[in-house]
Amino acid sequence: MLTMTGVTCCFGDKAAVDDVSLTVSPGSFVGVIGRSGAGKSTLLRMINRLQTPTAGRIDFEGRDITALKGRALRAWRAECAMVFQQFNLVGRLDVLTNVMMGRLNHAGMLASLLGLWAEHDRAVVFSVLEQFEIGGLAAHRAETLSGGQQQRVAIARALVQEPRIILADEPTASLDPRNAIAVMEALRRINREYGISVICNLHSLDLARAYCGRLVGMAAGRVVFDGTPEDLTDAAARNLYGIEADEAIGAPGFAPRQATSGWQPPLAQLA
Ligand SMILES: Nc1ncnc2c1ncn2[C@@H]1O[C@H](COP(=O)(O)OP(=O)(O)OP(=O)(O)O)[C@@H](O)[C@H]1O
Secondary structure: OEEEEEEEEEEOOEEEEEEEEEEEOOOOEEEEEOOOOOOHHHHHHHHOOOOOOOEEEEEEOOEEHHHOOHHHHHHHHHHEEEEEOOOOOOOOOEHHHHHHHHHHHHHOHHHHHOOOOOHHHHHHHHHHHHHOOOHHHOOOEHHHOOHHHHHHHHHHHHHHOOOOEEEEEOOOOOOOHHHHHHHHHHHHHHHHHHOOEEEEEOOOHHHHHHHOOEEEEEEOOEEEEEEOHHHOOHHHHHHHHHHHHHHHHHOOOOOOOOOOOOOOOOHHHOO
16 A cells, blocks of 8 residues: 655745645556646656655555665665656667666676576566567667557566556657557556556546546646546546646547456566
């Protein structure tokens, strides 16, 4: 269970996130929605401590995340993997090496630097690449891939980290609708088949409604909506997005696809 209590983050005298209290149950798929500047990225970045809260407290299963330092903080970051809008891959390295970086915590730094990956780690990575239909790209340099493929590589890297939570910050923002759906399907698969919680900032309300079990709406740093996609009426959405409503609500081409995959074994059994 992830719990945020009275969490605030100020930049100068402006509160980007203002007194937010939220609880996220294990295995949830939560979409954080709201117009640009509402505080969505700052909220996610505080959970993995890329940003330090100015006030309040974040707890995960009895651990005070806000107080973590050094090795304990690094361990927490391995437990809550982050996926970014701009993928954050090393472009000149191949896909396999990029995804292997997600295993650093398991494989050890020296072995990783020398490329001495254990058979088990390689097997886990290849299995995940296959699941995301990018196995054939393992030897390709990351910078030669399309945006949608790069984002699936980034999600594969997050998954092989074996995190408890995946924090995805606008993972579809730079993708066309088809690739956006492929990326959301990858996140859904991680959530459903591995039971990993996903907290995902999304600008497209259609994607948020189609893929998230719970929507948290932010405005001016505060939580102003918290409910299921069904609870979010068009009027409430228009209120949330203000002048961005047409862009967020009306984005065409995001018809959800049904998940096609069956159950897969957890990572530990893949190799
Ligand atoms: N490092 C920073 N320094 C100063 N101000 C910041 C910083 N990061 C965010 N802000 C401000 O905090 C507010 C919230 O920003 P944030 O990026 O969290 O919003 P957002 O909802 O994710 O927006 P977007 O959808 O455009 O990414 C904005 O006014 C932004 O300008």
